[in-house]
Amino acid sequence: MTQMGPDAHFRNGLKQGEIRLQKCLSCAEFIFFPRLTCPHCHGSKLDWQPVSGRGEVYTTTTVRRKPERGGDYNVCMVELTEGVRMMSRVEGIAPDQVSIGMPLTLFVGEIDGTAAVLCKPAEG
Amino acid sequence: MAHELRGKSAIVGLGHAGFGEAHGLSAYEIMAEAAQTALADAGLGLGDVDGLFCTMMEDSMPALMAAEYLGIRPRFLDGTMTGGSSFVNYLTSATMALEAGLCDVALICYGSNQRTAAGRLVTASRVPPYEGLYQPRYPVSAYAMAAARHMHEYGTTREQLADVAVAARAWARHNPEAFERGELTREDVLSARMVSDPLTVRDCCLVTDGGGALVLVRAERAGDFPKAPVHVLGVGADSTHRQISQMGDFTTTGARGSGKQAFEMAGVTPADIDVVELYDAFTINTVMFLEDLGFCSKGEGGAFVADGRIAPGGALPVNTNGGGLSCVHPGMYGIFTIIEAARQIRGDAPGIQLDDVELALAHGNGGVLSSQVTAILGAASTV
Numbered sequence: 001m002t003q004m005g006p007d008a009h010f011r012n013g014l015k016q017g018e019i020r021l022q023k024c025l026s027c028a029e030f031i032f033f034p035r036l037t038c039p040h041c042h043g044s045k046l047d048w049q050p051v052s053g054r055g056e057v058y059t060t061t062t063v064r065r066k067p068e069r070g071g072d073y074n075v076c077m078v079e080l081t082e083g084v085r086m087m088s089r090v091e092g093i094a095p096d097q098v099s100i101g102m103p104l105t106l107f108v109g110e111i112d113g114t115a116a117v118l119c120k121p122a123e124g
Numbered sequence: 125m126a127h128e129l130r131g132k133s134a135i136v137g138l139g140h141a142g143f144g145e146a147h148g149l150s151a152y153e154i155m156a157e158a159a160q161t162a163l164a165d166a167g168l169g170l171g172d173v174d175g176l177f178c179t180m181m182e183d184s185m186p187a188l189m190a191a192e193y194l195g196i197r198p199r200f201l202d203g204t205m206t207g208g209s210s211f212v213n214y215l216t217s218a219t220m221a222l223e224a225g226l227c228d229v230a231l232i233c234y235g236s237n238q239r240t241a242a243g244r245l246v247t248a249s250r251v252p253p254y255e256g257l258y259q260p261r262y263p264v265s266a267y268a269m270a271a272a273r274h275m276h277e278y279g280t281t282r283e284q285l286a287d288v289a290v291a292a293r294a295w296a297r298h299n300p301e302a303f304e305r306g307e308l309t310r311e312d313v314l315s316a317r318m319v320s321d322p323l324t325v326r327d328c329c330l331v332t333d334g335g336g337a338l339v340l341v342r343a344e345r346a347g348d349f350p351k352a353p354v355h356v357l358g359v360g361a362d363s364t365h366r367q368i369s370q371m372g373d374f375t376t377t378g379a380r381g382s383g384k385q386a387f388e389m390a391g392v393t394p395a396d397i398d399v400v401e402l403y404d405a406f407t408i409n410t411v412m413f414l415e416d417l418g419f420c421s422k423g424e425g426g427a428f429v430a431d432g433r434i435a436p437g438g439a440l441p442v443n444t445n446g447g448g449l450s451c452v453h454p455g456m457y458g459i460f461t462i463i464e465a466a467r468q469i470r471g472d473a474p475g476i477q478l479d480d481v482e483l484a485l486a487h488g489n490g491g492v493l494s495s496q497v498t499a500i501l502g503a504a505s506t507v
Contacts, residue, residue, distance in 0.1 A: 007253070032254075033253075033254045033369075033370075058273070058374070059269040059270070059272045059273040059276070059374055060269065060272060061260075061265050061268040061269050061272060061320045061321050061322075062318075062320070062321040063259065063260065063261050063265055063320050064317075064318050064319055064320065064321075073259070075258050075259070075260045075265050075269070075320075076269075077269060077368075077369060077374075085369060086254065086369055087254065087255045087258050087260065087368075087369040088258065089258050096321070100272065100273065100276045101276075111257045111258070112257070114257060116257045116258075
């Protein structure tokens with residue numbers, strides 16, 4: 001069987017509709033992006049865990065684009081309840097309605113045919 | 125006890141070339157013209173150079189390309205690439221190499237023709253693997269997200285950011301070398317085309333051609349050259365991330381660490397500094413760097429830069445050439461912070477020359493707030 005590194009493992013999870021994060025068994029911190037050693041304590045015993053799928057907007061921007069090229073879109077940093085941050089996009093609302101602190105639900109969607117972590121405003 | 129590298133090297137020559145639009149010139153030609161100008165300024169020639177410190181966006185081995193182009197075989201070569209901060213970083217390696225006798229004449233050089241060749245920021249960087257899909261506009265969206273967070277946490281306003289651009293332009297209007305010298309108002313900045321909220325095109329640095337070069341020697345022979353020497357009193361660096369999504373606190377940069385190291389090595393404090401030259405790729409940079417370098421408290425940068433306080437006649441002179449926002453920005457601006465700081469100390473600044481400048485700060489930024497390098501430069505009287 002071909003060896004699968006952390007990067008491939010994460011992307012493979014996305015293809016199966018799962019967002020997986022590594023957790024360091026030495027310092028108990030979650031890690032993103034996937035890698036071989038913990039950036040916090042440099043421990044090398046890392047365990048894959050499914051995530052809560054909850055987070056909030058840490059910061060956000062509206063990238064301006066001409067309407068004929070698809071119009072404006074959101075790029076944000078989402079902070080997961082697990083403590084890690086990743087770049088993402090909030091879908092389902094206008095880009096200028098995305099605000100810092102907004103609660104989000106993460107899901108696996110597609111951008112240009114590639115599985116990607118996306119967000120939508122949390123309900124309730 | 126003073127740091128053993130404090131004051132051990134000095135800039136004895138500086139030069140630039142191809143500012144604005146250098147039609148018909150390649151990046152290497154602009155680099156070489158800047159190098160020749162700097163060496164002539166020092167009364168030296170290419171044959172004297174035995175240490176080369178260079179990076180460019182043209183090639184994966186730009187330092188070797190530059191040595192080949194210049195027809196030199198340096199004994200010591202450093203092509204460390206940390207983006208626009210690289211050239212401030214070379215002040216450390218050049219000082220070390222000179223002090224260790226690994227070279228006797230160090231040439232730091234750079235050139236780019238991105239404006240006339242491409243019309244946009246030219247980069248050799250690959251798209252970060254966990255970011256590219258979301259199509260942030262690099263590098264502006266990264267800085268926009270830092271600005272948005274700074275506004276959220278500290279109440280910094282778009283008007284305060286605009287005042288950074290207005291101050292830069294006010295300096296540039298007096299500088300015949302500056303690319304943009306027309307009047308610029310706060311309203312002009314606010315009403316300009318939005319690129320990546322909250323930053324408009326006037327919150328963003330220029331896209332120009334240009335090159336710069338510096339010649340350094342050991343301090344003990346710094347008095348043997350035609351121009352007054354500018355001593356390297358302290359340099360500090362901090363590298364916090366490469367991809368913007370890996371930045372910790374988006375409102376605090378590595379300039380806090382790089383500044384602390386540089387001030388400690390130089391044995392001076394922010395209050396001692398006569399003029400500040402910062403890498404202002406975007407207006408938010410100036411706000412955060414002034415905070416992180418200790419010129420004001422965290423969160424007070426917006427008020428600190430507002431209403432002309434860093435413009436000509438203000439409380440603190442910042443980016444006296446007009447900066448990357450209004451003077452020149454060929455892609456990696458860092459070398460120009462050193463050149464303007466050194467000229468202010470020498471007394472031959474091209475625009476407004478301040479009186480009695482003894483200590484200047486030059487600060488380089490690389491990547492997306494990723495690499496921060498601070499240098500403290502001083503006149504011979506400060507060594």
